[in-house]
Structures are given as C-alpha cells and as structure tokens.
Amino acid sequence: MTQAVEYQSDILVIGSGAAGLTLALHLAETSSVILLSKGPLAEGSTLYAQGGIASVFDEGDTIESHVNDTLIAGAGLCDKNVVTFTAENAKASMQWLIDCGVAFDKEETSDNQQDAPYHLTREGGHSHRRILHAADATGKAVQTTLQQRALNHPNIRVLERYNAIDLITSRKLNRPGNRVLGAYVWNRDKEHVETITAKFVALATGGCSKVYQYTSNPDIASGDGIAMAWRAGCRVANMEFNQFHPTCLYHADAKNFLLSEALRGEGAYLRRPDGSRFMPEFDERAELAPRDIVARAIDYEMKRLGSDCVYLDISHKPADFIIKHFPTIYQRCLELGIDMTKSPIPAVPAAHYTCGGVMTDLHGQTDLNGLYAIGEVAYTGLHGANRLASNSLLECLVFARAASQDIESQLQKIQLPMNVPSWDESKVSNSDEEVVIAHNWHELRLFMWDYVGIVRTDKRLERALRRCMMLQQEIQEYYSNFRVSNNLLELRNLVQVAELIIRCAMERKESRGLHYNIDYPALLENSGPTILQPT
Ligand SMILES: Cc1cc2nc3c(=O)[nH]c(=O)nc-3n(C[C@H](O)[C@H](O)[C@H](O)COP(=O)(O)OP(=O)(O)OC[C@H]3O[C@@H](n4cnc5c(N)ncnc54)[C@H](O)[C@@H]3O)c2cc1C
Numbered sequence: 001m002t003q004a005v006e007y008q009s010d011i012l013v014i015g016s017g018a019a020g021l022t023l024a025l026h027l028a029e030t031s032s033v034i035l036l037s038k039g040p041l042a043e044g045s046t047l048y049a050q051g052g053i054a055s056v057f058d059e060g061d062t063i064e065s066h067v068n069d070t071l072i073a074g075a076g077l078c079d080k081n082v083v084t085f086t087a088e089n090a091k092a093s094m095q096w097l098i099d100c101g102v103a104f105d106k107e108e109t110s111d112n113q114q115d116a117p118y119h120l121t122r123e124g125g126h127s128h129r130r131i132l133h134a135a136d137a138t139g140k141a142v143q144t145t146l147q148q149r150a151l152n153h154p155n156i157r158v159l160e161r162y163n164a165i166d167l168i169t170s171r172k173l174n175r176p177g178n179r180v181l182g183a184y185v186w187n188r189d190k191e192h193v194e195t196i197t198a199k200f201v202a203l204a205t206g207g208c209s210k211v212y213q214y215t216s217n218p219d220i221a222s223g224d225g226i227a228m229a230w231r232a233g234c235r236v237a238n239m240e241f242n243q244f245h246p247t248c249l250y251h252a253d254a255k256n257f258l259l260s261e262a263l264r265g266e267g268a269y270l271r272r273p274d275g276s277r278f279m280p281e282f283d284e285r286a287e288l289a290p291r292d293i294v295a296r297a298i299d300y301e302m303k304r305l306g307s308d309c310v311y312l313d314i315s316h317k318p319a320d321f322i323i324k325h326f327p328t329i330y331q332r333c334l335e336l337g338i339d340m341t342k343s344p345i346p347a348v349p350a351a352h353y354t355c356g357g358v359m360t361d362l363h364g365q366t367d368l369n370g371l372y373a374i375g376e377v378a379y380t381g382l383h384g385a386n387r388l389a390s391n392s393l394l395e396c397l398v399f400a401r402a403a404s405q406d407i408e409s410q411l412q413k414i415q416l417p418m419n420v421p422s423w424d425e426s427k428v429s430n431s432d433e434e435v436v437i438a439h440n441w442h443e444l445r446l447f448m449w450d451y452v453g454i455v456r457t458d459k460r461l462e463r464a465l466r467r468c469m470m471l472q473q474e475i476q477e478y479y480s481n482f483r484v485s486n487n488l489l490e491l492r493n494l495v496q497v498a499e500l501i502i503r504c505a506m507e508r509k510e511s512r513g514l515h516y517n518i519d520y521p522a523l524l525e526n527s528g529p530t531i532l533q534p535t
Contacts, residue, residue: 004422005182006194009034009157010411012182014164014225015204017044018139019375019396021146023202025100026404028155031411034196035150036162036185038205038220038486042143045206045217045376046393049139050260050328052104052131053097053397054390055090057118061128063087070391073125073290074384075513077238077529082381085362086391086398093397094132102145104132123261123389125290131390136260136326142393161188163489164224167201167232168420169368179369180232181417186484193423193484199414200370200407203229204400207354207376208497209242210490213449214350216245216258221354222490223497225377229358230496230534234367237379237531238356239497240504241514243387244454245352246270246294249345250309251336259312259329259347261389264288266325268314270298271344273307292386292514295349299454302348311344349454353392355383355514356504359531364403370414372403381529385513431482440471441491448498456505456517465502471495504530 010031013020024035037043056066066087071078098104106116120129134141150156163186171178182197208223209215230236247259247270264270264287270279282297283289289297298310314322319341323330326340333340358366358373360380366373375396382395431437447467451460472495479492510524511517 004195005197005420007034007157007159007196008198008416010199011407012036012196012198012201013204014183014202015044015206015375015377016041016147016150016158017046017204017206017375017396018142018146018393019400020202020204021143021150022397022400023204023374023404024150024156025146025153026401027407028153030408031155033156034198035156035158036164037158037160038163038224039161041147041158041160043218044143044220046139046396047143048216048218048256048258049142049393050136050258051123051262052121052133052138052390053094053393054126054130054388055094055132055394056087056130057091057132058120058129061130065127066090066130069126070382070388071384073386073388075386076527077384077513079381082362086382086395089398089401090394093394093401096401097142097397100145100149102134102141104134121262121265123265124285124288124294125388131262133262136262136328139393162186162194163188163486164205164228165193165484165489167228167368167371168195168197169232171233173421177369178233180371181420184423186486186489188486193425195420195422197417197420199411199416200372202364202372202374202403203358203377204374205377207357208494209351209354211445211448211494211498211501212242212351212453213445214248214348216248216256216350216352218256222494223354224490224493225373226357226500227493227496229366229368229371229373230500232368232371233534234371235359235531235533236357236500237359237529238385238504239354239500239532240508240530241355241383241385242351242501243291243353243355243514244295244349246291246298246349247312247347248350249333250348251346253336254332256350257332258352259345260326261291263312263314263326263329266314267317268312270294271311271313272301272305273311290386291389295454296516298349309346309348312347313344314340315342315344353387355379355385355387360399362402363406364399365406372407374399374403379529385515425483428481428483431478431485436474436478437487437491440475440495441487443467444471444491444495444498448501452498452502452505454516456515458506458517458519461502461506465499465506468495468498468502472499500532503532
C-alpha cells in the first residue's frame with residue numbers, strides 16, 4: 001500500500017457551515033487549517049436559516065431568562081451547566097460575528113442609524129424578544145460573510161466537493177493510544193480517495209434530518225459526522241430527539257422550503273382547511289407553544305381530518321409589514337402563486353433539527369483524543385429533549401470558539417501524524433447495480449417517516465429496526481465490493497444514523513419533548529440522556 005498523503009495541516013475542519021467556518025476562522029489566526037465541504041461551499045443548513053440567533057441584548061432581558069426558557073423547552077433533559085455556559089457566551093460570540101461584518105437588522109430611529117439598537121424578534125418558547133436577525137435570511141448573511149473571510153484567509157485551504165468517508169485513528173492502525181490522525185476523503189471531481197492528516201480534526205458536518213422523507217434540510221444533512229464518529233468509537237446520545245419543524249411550505253414545486261417560526265412570532269395563525277384556528281385547543285400559548293407541541297397538533301389534525309396540509313395565515317397583518325419582515329418567504333410564495341398578504345399558506349411539518357449527536361464536553365472534545373464535534377453534529381447537552389428556536393446557530397458559534405481555545409492550548413504539544421497508509425482500493429470494482437442505492441435510499445427514508453416520525457409506538461420501532469438492519473447488511477456488502485460514490489457514502493451513513501435513532505427511541509420508555517411514544521405517554525420521574533456506546 002502506498003503512503004502518499006495528499007494534504008496535511010494543523011487542523012482539519014470537516015464542514016463549512018456556521019460551526020466549521022467559525023472554528024476555522026478562529027484557529028487560522030495561529031494555525032494552518034484545511035476546511036472541507038461535501039458540496040458547494042455554501043450548501044448546508046446554515047445557508048437556509050431564516051429566523052435568527054438568540055442572545056440577550058435587550059436591557060429588560062436576562063441571561064437567567066434565556067437559561068430558563070432553554071431549560072423549559074428541553075423538557076428536563078438539558079445540562080444546566082452547558083445551557084448557562086452557552087447563554088453567558090452568547091453576546092461575545094455575536095459580537096465576533098458583528099465584527100466579521102454580519103449586518104443584523106437594527107431598530108428604525110430618526111437619529112443616527114449606526115447607533116440604533118438591534119431589532120430583536122421573538123420566537124416560540126422565548127419569554128423575551130432576543131432574536132437577532134438579518135431580515136428573514138439570517139443564515140445566508142452569516143454563511144456568505146464568514147465564507148468570504150475564509151476564502152481570503154492565507155492560513156485556510158478550502159477544499160470544495162470533498163466528501164469525508166471515515167476518520168483515521170491510531171487504534172484502527174493498531175498503534176498505541178487512541179487519537180484521531182486525519183480522514184480519508186472522496187474527491188468528487190477526480191473520483192478518487194485522498195488522505196488528509198492533521199494534529200486535530202473537527203466534525204462540523206451538521207445534522208441527519210435527511211434520514212426522513214420530508215425535511216427542511218438541504219441534501220448534505222445525511223449524518224456523516226455522527227456515523228463517522230460512531231465508527232471511530234465515540235459515544236452518541238439523544239438521537240431519538242429529532243425536531244420536526246411544524247411549518248414547511250406544502251407545494252408540489254417547493255422542496256424543503258421553511259416557513260419561519262418568526263411568522264408565528266409576529267402573529268400568524270394556524271388554521272384548518274375550513275379556516276378555523278386549532279392551536280388554542282392544544283396549548284394555552286397557542287401558536288407560540290414550542291415546536292414539538294405545534295408539530296404534534298398539526299400531525300394530529302391532519303390525520304384526524306385526512307387533510308394533506310394545514311394553513312399558516314398572517315394575512316390579517318398589514319401587507320407592507322409582511323413584505324418588510326419576510327421578504328424571502330413572500331417572494332418564494334409569490335413565485336408559486338400564493339400571495340401571503342392576502343391568503344393563508346399551505347404548510348406541513350418536516351424533519352428539521354437533530355438534537356442528539358456525538359457526545360462532547362464544554363470544549364467540543366469527543367471521546368476520541370484530538371477529535372472535536374461542533375454544531376448540529378454534536379450532543380453538548382444544550383438542547384435536552386427539545387431545542388429552543390434560534391439556539392442552534394448560537395451553539396455553533398459558542399462551541400466553535402470554546403473548541404478553538406482548547407485546541408490552541410494543546411497545539412504545540414502535538415506532532416503531525418506520520419506514515420499513514422493510503423486508502424486501499426485493490427479489492428473493489430465499479431458498481432454494476434446502482435439501482436440498489438436508489439431503492440434503499442427511498443425505502444429507508446420512507447419507513448423512518450412512517451415508523452420513527454412525530455408519533456411512535458413500540459411496534460413501529462421494532463418494524464423499523466428490522467428493516468434497518470437488513471438494509472445495513474445489504475449496503476455494507478455493496479460498500480465492501482464496489483468503488484465509493486457520493487450516494488453510496490451518504491446512504492451508508494444514513495442507515496447507520498437511522499439505527500442509532502431507532503435504538504435511542506427504543507430505550508426511552510416515556511414521552512418527553514420531541515419523542516412521543518403512544519405506548520408510554522407519560523413522563524418518567526427520573527430521566528436522563530440516552531447514551532449509546534459503540535462495542
Ligand atoms: C431551513 C432551516 C432554517 C433554520 N433556521 C434557524 C434559525 O433561524 N436559527 C437557528 O439557530 N437555527 C436554525 N436552523 C438550524 C441551523 O441552521 C443549523 O442547526 C445550523 O446551521 C447547523 O450548522 P452546522 O455548521 O452545524 O452545519 P451545516 O450548516 O449544515 O453545515 C454542514 C457542513 O458539513 C459539510 N459536510 C457534511 N458531511 C460532510 C462530509 N462527509 N464531508 C465533508 N463535508 C461534509 C457540508 O458540506 C456543510 O458544509 C435552521 C435550519 C434549517 C434547515
């Protein structure tokens with residue numbers, strides 16, 4: 001086997017969303033960084049985030065209130081230390097973003113607009129206005145600003161369309177200790193596998209909502225980082241808590257388009273097809289109840305009425321207010337023939353956010369020495385059984401900063417890995433049956449939606465696990481015999497995270513937060529995170 005290493009750097013960051021970019025930019029001040037993205041550099045959930053980022057900026061608001069709201073949304077499973085750490089570090093992290101040039105909306109004043117306070121919006125579950133935003137395209141502002149800085153930074157080498165396959169660890173190479181040494185990476189354009197070694201590796205690969213048939217996430221959200229970390233021996237936690245966003249646009253020509261939480265924050269009502277409101281019948285907070293409650297209520301009403309969707313209606317607000325606050329949504333709806341200033345928007349729930357993931361400490365360090373997990377790929381303990389809206393981009397920023405400080409403090413002590421073997425392709429051939437991938441891909445996402453979706457039962461979970469293990473075997477066989485491709489790599493990861501979700505869901509014998517099992521509708525008195533340990 002040859003021992004050619006294509007790239008080497010102090011830090012390998014896998015993922016170029018808010019988490020990966022923030023980490024790369026912090027570390028590039030002192031180190032060499034390689035930044036990978038699986039598809040185009042901008043493509044990730046960050047780009048599509050609409051609502052904003054939670055942080056205490058208003059004088060009437062407090063850190064305690066932000067902590068408290070997060071704990072309530074998390075339904076008793078948040079780690080309070082982590083929540084406090086995040087809320088306390090929010091303002092400094094936001095200031096860094098502002099200093100990088102992200103232009104958050106400000107209040108309109110007659111005086112000097114430069115000094116105007118930031119316009120803070122309110123979202124479900126927050127007891128104050130504390131969401132900083134850039135109109136309704138906050139993620140785009142963050143993504144484009146940070147990636148431009150990364151592209152211009154002399155210490156950051158950006159590798160686009162590079163799909164990380166697996167981590168290289170000293171244990172896998174039968175060397176002493178257990179440390180990450182780099183990753184094998186599929187160069188999608190040249191169609192071959194390359195080796196990257198680094199002193200530290202960070203997974204910033206986002207979530208795994210693509211495991212469900214309906215999702216608000218872009219195609220890259222196939223849980224690659226979670227599957228890679230699991231295969232490398234890291235613990236994974238709370239995978240049963242997948243957040244279903246209550247309102248995605250329901251339209252034959254719209255893929256994954258989200259109708260932001262902020263619409264309900266600014267007064268939109270949810271209506272049945274006959275025009276009547278239903279949320280007041282489910283929760284005293286009505287449309288401002290946390291997402292899990294709203295998603296379940298919609299699921300219940302749709303199943304009860306046999307309707308394809310419900311309706312989100314903000315048409316009672318002035319048209320200029322709607323167009324100013326929601327220009328992206330307004331434009332997209334208009335393109336599809338829906339004028340939201342005049343009529344309600346058809347909406348359905350969709351898989352939106354992965355609360356669980358790779359277990360880390362307060363610095364983003366995982367179980368494997370030198371391996372960090374930041375952003376949606378991670379389980380830090382912040383979200384518990386349910387994520388409070390606009391806390392996820394915040395988690396990316398806060399933990400990327402904390403990880404960069406931790407890595408910097410160790411950088412001088414660690415040597416670059418030596419003599420790492422190249423990927424071995426000697427035993428595989430070109431695939432002759434791509435249909436296996438396409439078929440299994442659909443089957444997996446459909447049974448996850450039907451059996452492991454918003455409402456679960458023991459029977460459905462058992463059914464799902466049986467199918468999942470069968471698919472895993474088939475896909476593993478395929479993977480061992482044929483050359484890799486992007487679809488195969490994603491499917492291999494999806495079927496792995498599907499198993500982790502199902503196993504976590506089976507272990508939880510209660511209904512809490514985002515996990516609802518008809519066979520165990522009550523809350524257990526003593527409950528904790530569901531932790532899975534690789535064997
Ligand atoms: C429609 C939508 C709206 C949202 N709105 C909000 C909001 O208003 N506020 C909020 O706080 N949160 C929001 N969220 C959630 C939030 O956007 C995400 O949690 C956050 O952006 C995740 O950032 P990330 O950096 O962890 O991952 P992402 O931004 O998803 O980036 C993942 C990166 O990893 C790369 N990658 C993945 N696998 C591999 C691989 N194998 N090899 C190489 N690279 C890989 C991808 O190419 C990509 O660059 C929203 C999410 C969606 C989908």
